[in-house]
Amino acid sequence: MDDKSTREAYGDALVELGVDDRIVVLDADLSASTQTNKFSKKFPKRFFNVGCAEQNLIGVAAGLSVAGKIAFASTYAIFSNRAWEQIRNTVAHDRLNVKIAVSHAGLTNGPDGASHQSLEDLALMRVIPNMSVIVPSDATEAEMAVKSEAERPGPAYIRLNRVKTPLLFDKDYQFNYGEAVVMSEGDDVAIISTGTMVHEALEASMMLKNDNINASVLNIHTIKPIDRDAIIKVAKDTGAIVTVEEHSIYGGLGGAVSEVTAENYPVPIKMIGMKDEFGESGDYTELLKKHGLTAADVSNSVKEFLGNIR
Amino acid sequence: MTDIDKIQMLEDKARIIRKHVINMIYEAKSGHPGGSLSCVDILTTLYFHSMRHDPLKPELVDRDRFILSKGHAAPTLYAVLAESGYIPVEVLPSLRKTGSMLQGHPDSKVPGVEVSSGSLGQGLSIASGIALSGKLNSCGYRVYTLLGDGECDEGQVWEGAMFASHYKLDNLTAIIDRNGLQIDGMTEKIMRLEPIASKWKAFGWHVVEIDGNKIEEIISAFEEAEITNGRPTAIIAHTFKGKGISFMEWINSFHGKALSEEEMEIALQELS
Numbered sequence: 085m086d087d088k089s090t091r092e093a094y095g096d097a098l099v100e101l102g103v104d105d106r107i108v109v110l111d112a113d114l115s116a117s118t119q120t121n122k123f124s125k126k127f128p129k130r131f132f133n134v135g136c137a138e139q140n141l142i143g144v145a146a147g148l149s150v151a152g153k154i155a156f157a158s159t160y161a162i163f164s165n166r167a168w169e170q171i172r173n174t175v176a177h178d179r180l181n182v183k184i185a186v187s188h189a190g191l192t193n194g195p196d197g198a199s200h201q202s203l204e205d206l207a208l209m210r211v212i213p214n215m216s217v218i219v220p221s222d223a224t225e226a227e228m229a230v231k232s233e234a235e236r237p238g239p240a241y242i243r244l245n246r247v248k249t250p251l252l253f254d255k256d257y258q259f260n261y262g263e264a265v266v267m268s269e270g271d272d273v274a275i276i277s278t279g280t281m282v283h284e285a286l287e288a289s290m291m292l293k294n295d296n297i298n299a300s301v302l303n304i305h306t307i308k309p310i311d312r313d314a315i316i317k318v319a320k321d322t323g324a325i326v327t328v329e330e331h332s333i334y335g336g337l338g339g340a341v342s343e344v345t346a347e348n349y350p351v352p353i354k355m356i357g358m359k360d361e362f363g364e365s366g367d368y369t370e371l372l373k374k375h376g377l378t379a380a381d382v383s384n385s386v387k388e389f390l391g392n393i394r
Numbered sequence: 395m396t397d398i399d400k401i402q403m404l405e406d407k408a409r410i411i412r413k414h415v416i417n418m419i420y421e422a423k424s425g426h427p428g429g430s431l432s433c434v435d436i437l438t439t440l441y442f443h444s445m446r447h448d449p450l451k452p453e454l455v456d457r458d459r460f461i462l463s464k465g466h467a468a469p470t471l472y473a474v475l476a477e478s479g480y481i482p483v484e485v486l487p488s489l490r491k492t493g494s495m496l497q498g499h500p501d502s503k504v505p506g507v508e509v510s511s512g513s514l515g516q517g518l519s520i521a522s523g524i525a526l527s528g529k530l531n532s533c534g535y536r537v538y539t540l541l542g543d544g545e546c547d548e549g550q551v552w553e554g555a556m557f558a559s560h561y562k563l564d565n566l567t568a569i570i571d572r573n574g575l576q577i578d579g580m581t582e583k584i585m586r587l588e589p590i591a592s593k594w595k596a597f598g599w600h601v602v603e604i605d606g607n608k609i610e611e612i613i614s615a616f617e618e619a620e621i622t623n624g625r626p627t628a629i630i631a632h633t634f635k636g637k638g639i640s641f642m643e644w645i646n647s648f649h650g651k652a653l654s655e656e657e658m659e660i661a662l663q664e665l666s
Contacts, residue, residue, distance in 0.1 A: 108530075130530065132561070140519045140553035147523015150509050153530075155523075170550075173513045174520065178502050 093223035095119025161202035190330030197365035207335025221282035228259030264314035270298030274318035287379030414473035449479035463517020464542035480506030515548025544576025559598030606631025
């Protein structure tokens with residue numbers, strides 16, 4: 085099957101969801117990029133462009149949800165951070181039915197550079213009470229997650245990518261909110277990943293087989309609430325965890341996994357991600373390579389890590 | 395009831411609300427008496443005259459809605475909600491105390507409070523969303539939001555102002571409590587707002603300027619807003635901070651400071 089970006093899947097899912105007239109979609113002047121323009125063409129009366137005004141984007145979405153609508157609010161991931169306090173004080177505090185679905189997350193907005201790349205958002209959203217944080221690993225999962233979130237009452241942050249990535253799931257796949265997906269099983273090490281990095285993690289696990297290393301690969305599509313049982317299980321089964329995320333190693337997936345293991349079953353953890361640094365302009369794949377996030381880099385890091393602890 | 399009787403009734407009600415506010419903030423030992431008193435007449439007129447609402451049916455779909463954007467005037471909101479019958483009057487003295495439903499800033503867990511607020515600049519956007527939903531559903535309710543004048547320093551207010559006029563939300567009325575003072579001093583000294591009426595006009599709003607402590611002017615401003623089509627209305631309500639208490643009017647130290655026992659007693663006496 086052809087590669088597809090998670091933002092394209094989001095745009096398609098919105099069009100399907102639009103038959104329900106409680107669904108409203110808002111965008112802050114980036115509707116072609118976030119793919120909400122698909123919804124705006126089909127349901128123009130229920131699409132609202134607020135212009136480049138992210139604080140108002142979240143406020144109006146909050147108001148619509150207070151009045152009974154299911155509001156999807158979209159912009160680039162980085163710019164949604166600009167309304168962090170609005171998200172905290174209104175959307176999350178009042179458990180409003182606002183789904184903040186953001187695109188161009190991580191390094192996927194490569195050429196635009198540091199100002200347009202979002203590498204801290206998972207930490208910022210994860211810390212807010214009542215907030216769910218979802219990072220789909222492929223277009224299929226993105227579509228399912230968006231539909232699932234339209235059904236589930238309450239606030240969510242859905243993190244989407246710009247670039248086309250391989251499909252990991254077929255149409256029969258069932259997205260279960262809050263449940264990690266075991267992508268492959270192995271006893272030597274667990275690679276825990278999220279978003280489109282799951283694809284790199286899976287490929288890394290294939291490479292590791294050549295070195296007789298059997299890796300479990302866990303897809304944490306729901307970073308919050310996180311699947312504690314699944315993490316504790318792989319910690320017990322393998323005794324060594326490597327986390328892989330297109331995000332700062334502070335406060336994101338690595339942080340969330342460490343919080344679970346530290347309290348329940350401590351094991352050595354290697355966190356792969358951005359190391360307290362900004363991104364920069366460049367081709368997406370080259371940026372991944374530069375920051376050690378390709379499958380080959382992950383495979384090498386796993387080997388080095390296991391060599392150090394065993 | 396004649397118009398004169400009506401206004402007399404609302405003035406009496408406003409006096410009762412002021413007493414509640416003084417008492418609540420005294421009991422809480424903290425709060426914002428100045429900006430709570432300046433908007434008493436506005437909230438009293440809304441809840442006891444202009445708004446269509448039923449305290450026995452707080453979820454009524456076509457009820458008019460009020461969002462207190464200047465959330466630090468929570469005591470006034472709680473007092474009008476109690477006098478309307480949404481919450482028991484007896485809970486008012488529990489304001490700001492541990493375990494009380496009456497949080498220091500409005501909390502949607504309180505019956506009659508549509509949405510939590512308190513962080514400045516956000517109520518207009520939220521009110522716009524509610525007004526927009528009313529338009530989408532062809533539901534005839536009106537939405538009111540009260541902003542502080544100092545609050546208009548917030549950029550989000552002007553994002554919301556652009557939005558509401560762009561989407562022609564004529565079911566939305568924003569009242570600006572123009573008491574001239576913000577925490578650090580006079581608004582014109584801290585961050586100049588004038589010409590504030592022209593600013594709202596320039597953003598595409600119908601603008602009415604009134605004495606915001608005169609019930610009859612407040613009533614007619616709301617009536618004018620209701621018959622204004624195609625654009626939202628901003629009411630610049632010139633008020634006195636600490637209105638109703640002689641030693642508090644225009645004294646900014648009462649922005650965020652509770653009254654002493656002696657001050658509380660004088661204040662209650664003045665209101666009797």
